[in-house]
Amino acid sequence: MxxxxxxxxxxxxxxxxxxxxxxxxxxxxxxxxxxxxxxxxxxxxxxxxxxxxxxxxxxxxxxxxxxxxxxxxxxxxxxxxxxxxxxxxxxxxxxxxxxxxxxxxxxxxxxxxxxxxxxxxxxxxxxxxxxxxxxxxxxxxxxxxxxxxxxxxxxxxxxxxxxxxxxxxxxxxxxxxxxxxxxxxxxxxxxxxxxxxxxxxxxxxxxxxxxxxxxxxxxxxxxxxxxxTRPLHFFGTFGALGILSGSGLASFLLLLKLVTHGHVHQDHAPLFAIATVLLLGGIQMMGIGLLGELQVRHFHTANQRAPYAVDRILRLRSSEESLLQ
Missing domain, CATH: 3.90.550.10 (Spore Coat Polysaccharide Biosynthesis Protein SpsA; Chain A)
Structure with a gap:
């Protein structure tokens, strides 16, 4: 060798x-x-x-x-x-x-x-x-x-x-x-x-x-x-922030509805939309993080696939190798 x-x-x-x-x-x-x-x-x-x-x-x-x-x-x-x-x-x-x-x-x-x-x-x-x-x-x-x-x-x-x-x-x-x-x-x-x-x-x-x-x-x-090795720490952080922010806005709108008895969806449509997007986006980011964790586990257990395909390999045998055959 x-x-x-x-x-x-x-x-x-x-x-x-x-x-x-x-x-x-x-x-x-x-x-x-x-x-x-x-x-x-x-x-x-x-x-x-x-x-x-x-x-x-x-x-x-x-x-x-x-x-x-x-x-x-x-x-x-x-x-x-x-x-x-x-x-x-x-x-x-x-x-x-x-x-x-x-x-x-x-x-x-x-x-x-x-x-x-x-x-x-x-x-x-x-x-x-x-x-x-x-x-x-x-x-x-x-x-x-x-x-x-x-x-x-x-x-x-x-x-x-x-x-x-x-x-x-x-x-x-x-x-x-x-x-x-x-x-x-x-x-x-x-x-x-x-x-x-x-x-x-x-x-x-x-x-x-x-x-x-x-x-x-x-x-x-x-x-x-x-x-x-910890993708959930990245995606989960953004997901948690999204869920918390969306939940906070949703709670505020719910409280506003209970206190004023007004039409929250009509009067505060932008906030309603933002809260919905933050909640759904946060849940999606958490899901992506969990999928990433599954991929990491798969990476450490599955066989690696080479990023190339060999057509042929050439090497001349030395005289010592030829005598041993």
Whole structure:
């Protein structure tokens, strides 16, 4: 079993595949520990998979996972994490904007005892207005909402202990929030500065529209971190406030009816409507909270379903494995 697993998702990166493989191999071979390279083809439409296939055919340390379609970066990383066998797992992008020569400093921090080591792109080469400013705002919000004091949640360049990353369910676009989710499990987290060279080949898959989706992910993460195992505490609070407020208004209208003997529905129609809405809304929020509690119980008892579908997996058997068969 290898000590280190390097997980790299690819999507239409035919111009970078071979170069990245050569650079990763050169860096990892400098150490004395065993390693594997887990390459995930996330539904590429160019020659990315063919090149990965050729690499796997000559190197038994390379595992290639081909997904049936483009599931997205988070799902591709989840596939890589699920099939990685290393004690320590490092993830990075396949566009050469992450320098393989910086891998040893991640591994040093893991050896020191940290559970998660996150990269920090302290000098970014991206567009200032469309990438860097939105990224800084999102990172500041994420740090404030999660309580994890790191500067860069968005980069994929991170390293993990195997037992930590396997406890974190990944779906949607949650890969950028792994440190926040890991903190919920009590993981120790540190951050190291990394370079962020400009892309020299291929086309970027990130756009301004992705920034807006991050806002909704932030709300999701905040909710998950605080109420993941107790949703009734969130919905029940609003439900109780609604029921109490509605009951108070209804009691006031009832008292008014008994004292004045007037037409409450006609004379105080707005208050009557507000009381009704508050009561019904409060009951609904309480019901949602109870349903959430049922989902939490189901989550902890049912089997997890992977957010991806594998088409095929390739790995060349080493000569020692072949002799044992």
């Amino acid at each position: 290898p000590k280190y697993s390097i997980v790299v998702p690819f999507h239409n990166e035919e111009e970078n595949v071979t170069t990245l493989y050569d650079r990763l191999k050169a860096v990892m071979e400098q150490g004395n520990d065993t390693f594997e390279l887990v390459f995930v083809d996330d539904g590429s439409r160019d020659r990315t998979y063919r090149l990965l296939e050729e690499i796997a055919a000559v190197d038994s340390r390379v595992l290639v996972i081909k997904l049936r379609r483009n599931f997205g970066q988070t799902s591709a990383l989840a596939a890589g994490f699920d099939h990685a066998q290393g004690e320590f797992i490092l993830a990075m992008d396949g566009d050469l904007q992450h320098d393989p020569n910086e891998i040893p400093q991640f591994l040093v921090k893991l050896e020191e005892g940290y559970d998660v080591v996150s990269g920090w792109r302290y000098q970014r080469a991206d567009n200032f207005f469309f990438r860097r400013i939105p990224s800084r705002a999102a990172n500041w919000l994420m740090a404030a909402l999660s309580g994890v004091e790191i500067h860069d949640f968005g980069t994929t360049f991170k390293a993990y202990r195997r037992e930590v990353i396997q406890n974190i369910p990944l779906y949607g676009e949650m890969h950028r929030f792994i440190p926040a989710l890991a903190s919920w499990y009590g993981a120790s987290i540190c951050e190291i500065p990394i370079s962020n060279p400009a892309r020299t080949a291929g086309k970027s898959h990130y756009g301004l529209s992705r920034t807006f989706r991050v806002f909704f992910d932030l709300l999701t993460i905040r909710f998950l971190l605080k109420y993941m």
